[in-house]
């Protein structure tokens with residue numbers, strides 16, 4: 001099917017893009033177009049105006065803030081997240097996550113901002129950004145606000161972005177701690193049936209100093225597994241009984257049910273992944 005006709009506006013700066021969004025009711029941003037085009041063609045979205053933000057150089061920048069936080073422009077592609085040395089040095093888990101996304105074509109065009117705004121429950125970045133406590137910067141012509149990715153994502157394909165608001169930057173606190181990030185999918189380039197991002201640091205005396213764990217493709221939105229995190233923190237890593245923690249902590253999950261996998265299957269896969277990944281992290285095996 002062809003998309004319903006729309007006007008196309010190419011923005012040359014963030015200010016111009018925000019002005020276009022403000023002046024045109026029913027407008028929508030186009031970033032890499034990888035998720036948007038199928039939505040347009042199936043007429044699930046019928047914007048009157050598309051505001052193209054591909055020609056705004058500052059949205060492609062990766063910087064280190066004065067406090068050490070990574071500041072990643074909304075238009076940084078999945079390919080850039082893999083290749084950029086500043087991202088890889090300061091948040092290696094994010095680069096590893098991007099390696100798992102789709103295929104080469106999609107990684108070349110798709111962007112971190114587009115993926116977050118799409119809010120797909122199975123998207124690969126979201127669990128990782130939640131485990132990193134990352135934040136998004138949202139702007140309109142006359143406002144700027146910051147919020148945690150965890151709060152921004154409200155449900156399947158639903159965020160707190162308001163009309164006229166654009167995601168301009170993702171702020172990622174640096175994390176060089178040991179990590180694992182994995183997705184389980186039917187084929188390599190598919191969306192996940194279950195995914196886990198886990199960051200665990202051990203103190204010199206072998207105790208769990210910090211644990212941040214998030215999962216995707218389970219419920220209507222990716223989320224942190226805080227019951228598991230608190231059960232691990234402060235424990236001697238060698239004496240943790242993972243099965244006794246993971247079983248009860250995942251009991252209440254009500255995973256998605258679609259053609260990729262039913263709820264019990266998804267939960268079973270998740271438990272297996274958690275057991276193996278956390279087992280490796282607690283034994284101190286480097287990624």
Ligand SMILES: Cc1cc2nc3c(=O)[nH]c(=O)nc-3n(C[C@H](O)[C@H](O)[C@H](O)COP(=O)(O)OP(=O)(O)OC[C@H]3O[C@@H](n4cnc5c(N)ncnc54)[C@H](O)[C@@H]3O)c2cc1C
Pocket residue numbers: 028029030031032033034035036037074100101102103106109110111112113114115116117118122123124125161165166167168189190191192
């Ligand atoms: C076949 C296929 C397989 C895929 N497999 C995976 C996978 O395995 N894992 C995975 O994580 N993803 C996967 N994706 C999704 C892919 O990662 C997309 O690139 C990503 O979800 C959207 O990024 P985009 O830049 O293309 O955004 P677009 O498609 O341009 O936009 C997506 C949505 O976000 C809005 N938007 C975009 N940027 C902004 C912004 N800066 N501010 C406000 N709103 C904005 C748009 O209006 C639109 O509603 C797949 C996609 C396809 C088509």
